[in-house]
Amino acid sequence: MATQHSRIAARFMVAPSVVLLFLWMIVPLVTTIYFSFLDYKLLVPKPSTWAGFDNYYYFLTDRTFLASILHTLAIVLGVLFITVVGGILLALLMNMPFWGQGIVRVLVIAPFFVMPTVSALVWKNMFMNPVNGMFAHIAKGLGLQPFDFLSQAPLLSIIGIVAWQWLPFATLILLTSLQSLDGEQQEAAEMDGASVLSRFFYLTVPHLTRAVTVVILIQTIFLLAVFAEIFVTTSGGPGTATTTISYLVYIQSLVKYDVGAGSAGGIIAVILANIVAFFAMRMIGKNLDA
Amino acid sequence: MGKIVLKSVRKSFGDVHVIPSVDLTIENGEFVVFVGPSGCGKSTLLRLIAGLEDTSSGTIEIDGKDATALPPAKRGLAMVFQSYALYPHMTVRKNIMFPLKMAGMDIEAATKKADAAAKVLNLTSYMERKPGQLSGGQRQRVAIGRAIVREPAAFLFDEPLSNLDAALRGNMRLEITELHHTLKTTMIYVTHDQVEAMTMADKIVVLQAGNIEQVGSPLDLYNHPANVFVAGFIGSPRMNLLTGADAQAMGATTIGVRPEHMDISTSAGKWKGVVSVAELLGSDTFLHVNVEGHGSMTVRAGGDVNLRHGDTVYLSPQDGKVHRFGADGKAIA
Ligand SMILES: Nc1ncnc2c1ncn2[C@@H]1O[C@H](COP(=O)(O)OP(=O)(O)OP(=O)(O)O)[C@@H](O)[C@H]1O
Ligand SMILES: [Mg+2]
Numbered sequence: 087m088a089t090q091h092s093r094i095a096a097r098f099m100v101a102p103s104v105v106l107l108f109l110w111m112i113v114p115l116v117t118t119i120y121f122s123f124l125d126y127k128l129l130v131p132k133p134s135t136w137a138g139f140d141n142y143y144y145f146l147t148d149r150t151f152l153a154s155i156l157h158t159l160a161i162v163l164g165v166l167f168i169t170v171v172g173g174i175l176l177a178l179l180m181n182m183p184f185w186g187q188g189i190v191r192v193l194v195i196a197p198f199f200v201m202p203t204v205s206a207l208v209w210k211n212m213f214m215n216p217v218n219g220m221f222a223h224i225a226k227g228l229g230l231q232p233f234d235f236l237s238q239a240p241l242l243s244i245i246g247i248v249a250w251q252w253l254p255f256a257t258l259i260l261l262t263s264l265q266s267l268d269g270e271q272q273e274a275a276e277m278d279g280a281s282v283l284s285r286f287f288y289l290t291v292p293h294l295t296r297a298v299t300v301v302i303l304i305q306t307i308f309l310l311a312v313f314a315e316i317f318v319t320t321s322g323g324p325g326t327a328t329t330t331i332s333y334l335v336y337i338q339s340l341v342k343y344d345v346g347a348g349s350a351g352g353i354i355a356v357i358l359a360n361i362v363a364f365f366a367m368r369m370i371g372k373n374l375d376a
Numbered sequence: 377m378g379k380i381v382l383k384s385v386r387k388s389f390g391d392v393h394v395i396p397s398v399d400l401t402i403e404n405g406e407f408v409v410f411v412g413p414s415g416c417g418k419s420t421l422l423r424l425i426a427g428l429e430d431t432s433s434g435t436i437e438i439d440g441k442d443a444t445a446l447p448p449a450k451r452g453l454a455m456v457f458q459s460y461a462l463y464p465h466m467t468v469r470k471n472i473m474f475p476l477k478m479a480g481m482d483i484e485a486a487t488k489k490a491d492a493a494a495k496v497l498n499l500t501s502y503m504e505r506k507p508g509q510l511s512g513g514q515r516q517r518v519a520i521g522r523a524i525v526r527e528p529a530a531f532l533f534d535e536p537l538s539n540l541d542a543a544l545r546g547n548m549r550l551e552i553t554e555l556h557h558t559l560k561t562t563m564i565y566v567t568h569d570q571v572e573a574m575t576m577a578d579k580i581v582v583l584q585a586g587n588i589e590q591v592g593s594p595l596d597l598y599n600h601p602a603n604v605f606v607a608g609f610i611g612s613p614r615m616n617l618l619t620g621a622d623a624q625a626m627g628a629t630t631i632g633v634r635p636e637h638m639d640i641s642t643s644a645g646k647w648k649g650v651v652s653v654a655e656l657l658g659s660d661t662f663l664h665v666n667v668e669g670h671g672s673m674t675v676r677a678g679g680d681v682n683l684r685h686g687d688t689v690y691l692s693p694q695d696g697k698v699h700r701f702g703a704d705g706k707a708i709a
Contacts, residue, residue: 273428274461278475278522279449288474292465 115356122349129343141350150326150334155358157241158330162309164245165252169305170298172249173256178290180257181264191261198254202314209247210236210319240320240328247315252308256301263297264290299370306366310359331355378439378529378562379404380425385434387420387586394420395586397434402530402564402579407556409573410566411609412583418566421583422532425564427451439529449478454523455532458539460515462507462522468494469503472521479526486525493521496555513544520555530562538568545569549576570612574598582606604705607632613662615699616673622647628700628708635662635676637697642683645690649673651683665689 125137145151180191197205213220214235222232235243267290275285313332316322322329322337329337335355339348380402387395394417402408410418423429425436427448435444443451454475462471469490476486494500497517507515516536523531533552537545553576556563567573573580574594582589582597582605589609590602601607607615615632623631639645640663649667656679663675663683675691683689700708 268459268461270457270459270461271463274455274457275463276428277426277448277453277455278526279478284478289463
């Protein structure tokens with residue numbers, strides 16, 4: 087019963103958690119903003135002084151900054167492309183009736199349960215290693231020169247590793263959506279003379295847009311923050327070839343021990359993420375309304 | 377243009393023989409209704425004709441050509457589904473134009489045809505809406521529109537009106553019948569509904585457990601049911617079926633008398649019983665009478681009879697209106 091009294095009581099009841107959540111968000115944010123305006127280097131034993139916008143200036147004009155934005159975008163877009171296209175194809179395949187469906191589904195989901203550090207290390211040492219890796223063995227077996235993935239195509243290799251982790255998630259969501267596709271609609275289209283391909287493009291794809299939007303939105307949030315995979319495989323290199331924004335923030339604050347510049351980078355990352363989120367929400371809003 | 381012939385068509389799903397063997401000829405321009413209890417294989421038979429299911433054996437001829445192995449799109453038939461099966465993200469116009477687009481017709485000609493169909497079906501003002509923004513009856517009309525534009529050899533309807541309320545169902549029944557008069561195309565119509573079957577059909581096919589029990593015009597089936605099953609199935613309320621000495625006396629195993637062919641009197645008659653329920657409909661009164669030795673019988677009386685629960689009445693069948701059936705359930709001529 088939502089009487090005046092119970093509503094007021096409800097507000098009092100939820101107030102502590104709202105306050106706690108607010109502090110939880112606002113305290114780190116404010117501290118980071120505060121640090122980002124300080125000349126605060128852990129290696130220099132002097133009291134931190136006010137630095138104005140210097141930290142921002144240095145971070146933004148750092149040549150690595152632009153590169154790191156491009157690398158971040160490449161990872162986000164590359165992984166999204168692979169997981170959405172691959173996810174649709176896998177979901178279509180898994181939606182067909184075949185023997186051992188249950189086991190195959192569990193197997194496909196499996197990569198999602200492997201920790202990012204672990205899977206990245208497995209890829210690095212057991213697959214991509216140019217001496218001992220599986221791919222190197224295959225290449226040698228075929229009489230080819232082994233390919234050193236992480237030094238010759240570092241960004242693509244990382245995209246591959248991250249896509250492998252996220253493919254199950256995309257497949258699962260898209261499969262659920264496929265299973266809710268109306269059978270009579272498909273039959274009606276079949277009678278209307280639509281080929282398998284036209285049925286896919288005119289019926290299945292529009293039906294999947296909602297699920298695809300959800301996949302894109304959720305994955306974008308996580309992909310912007312990819313860190314462990316880069317840390318354990320390439321450490322941002324060779325050179326700065328795989329340095330993303332989150333990795334650059336890490337380098338600034340914990341490799342160069344420049345907390346001020348690191349914080350400024352963190353704030354810039356937050357702003358960029360919000361811009362992406364804004365566009366993503368607009369897109370999703372449009373798709374979820376229809 | 378739309379003659380459909382089924383020759384010993386069989387269909388099994390695994391080891392379930394849904395349709396043991398069906399022979400049926402549907403003439404060009406006929407309105408054929410399939411009726412039968414739930415699960416008797418009406419939809420399956422329709423889907424076999426449509427090509428959405430493969431026959432286990434037997435042949436299906438459309439327009440004199442063997443169509444057994446043709447894919448659904450090549451058979452020149454259009455189907456209207458119970459769930460309407462509209463494409464939810466397309467507007468009404470795009471829905472109606474979809475089959476034409478798939479056939480490769482140019483946009484202008486297709487638009488013209490869609491508009492013409494919309495006019496026939498009173499959909500003109502809804503052309504830019506999506507199916508989600510339409511009422512059930514309007515959706516049904518869109519589904520019919522999508523079927524019409526293809527100019528099929530025959531229309532297949534699978535319980536198209538069962539999701540509509542009673543009043544709308546009555547309207548749509550008329551509209552489909554009118555459409556049949558205008559287009560003169562063969563129509564095959566599956567329904568549960570007695571009234572739809574009786575009022576719309578040129579020919580009714582009564583199915584039970586995948587077998588055809590009887591084929592004939594509505595009045596044929598009503599006046600001369602071929603067996604006990606058809607007698608009990610066609611007509612509402614159901615025919616009263618009696619066994620025992622009374623049937624034996626007439627040289628049959630089972631006799632049947634329709635509720636409207638029963639005379640009722642308070643003084644004398646063949647069977648004595650007690651009224652259990654009187655359903656007053658205004659125009660008619662349906663009396664459910666408990667008769668000793670025969671259980672409940674239904675009688676249709678005029679709207680003005682004044683009988684109620686507990687009254688004793690006498691029932692007698694009208695002369696020449698008694699149906700007689702032998703031990704095998706078949707009618708005795
Ligand atoms: N794909 C299938 N696999 C196995 N059995 C099936 C399949 N489709 C239908 N059946 C069986 O075939 C029988 C006839 O089904 P059908 O759908 O033709 O009945 P119906 O007469 O249309 O019934 P209703 O009036 O309830 O729609 C049913 O017993 C059903 O269980
Ligand atoms: Mg059915």
